[in-house]
Amino acid sequence: MESNNAITALSALAQNTRLETFRLLVRHEPEGIPAGELARLLDVPQNTMSAHLATLSRAGLVKSQRESRSIIYRADLDGLRDLTLFLLKDCCGGSTELCAPLIAELTPCCAPEAKPC
Template sequence: METQSAISRLSALAQENRLAVFRLLVRAGQEGVAAGEIARTLAVPPNTLSAQLTILSNAGLVRSRREGRSIIYFADYDGMSELLIFLMEDCCQGRSEVCVPLADAANRVVCCNPTEGTRQ
């Protein structure tokens, strides 16, 4: 990932409503959430939400699909993974104990450990 892409993604997340939208969509998984439901859940006016979703989408963190009259938004897990890898690629400098807490946290998350039924 290029530095400018990372900056764009980090900038997109550096705002309270956009971060809340992104976290909601990450929790929702690939099923996604309709725009109207996002607005209701987060108590964000539709026009504000539209602008926030555009910024997240342009940054490569959110994607959408049309289902009938609804637009369903979902997190772009590839974009999220690229950002996380970019942030961590120079981690540790040969000191694995630096990254152990991150690896432990990743192993506790259901999506990363499909044999678990719930988050620990």
């Protein structure tokens, strides 16, 4: 990931409604959530939610798919992975003992056999 892409993604998440939206979508992977339901769950007007979703989409953090009359939004886990790896790539100057606690903290949620957080 390039620095400009990381800045765009971090900027998109630097707003409360967008951050809440993204975290909600991550919790509902892989099924996603219809746009109207997102607006209802977060108590945000639908047109405002559309603008937030567009910002997250341009940042590479959200993707959408039309299903019948609904647009289903999902977290773009590839975008999340790229952003996370960008932030952690040079973690602790290569000192694995310093990074190990961070990786261990992520493992319970991300291990295939783990229950969703």
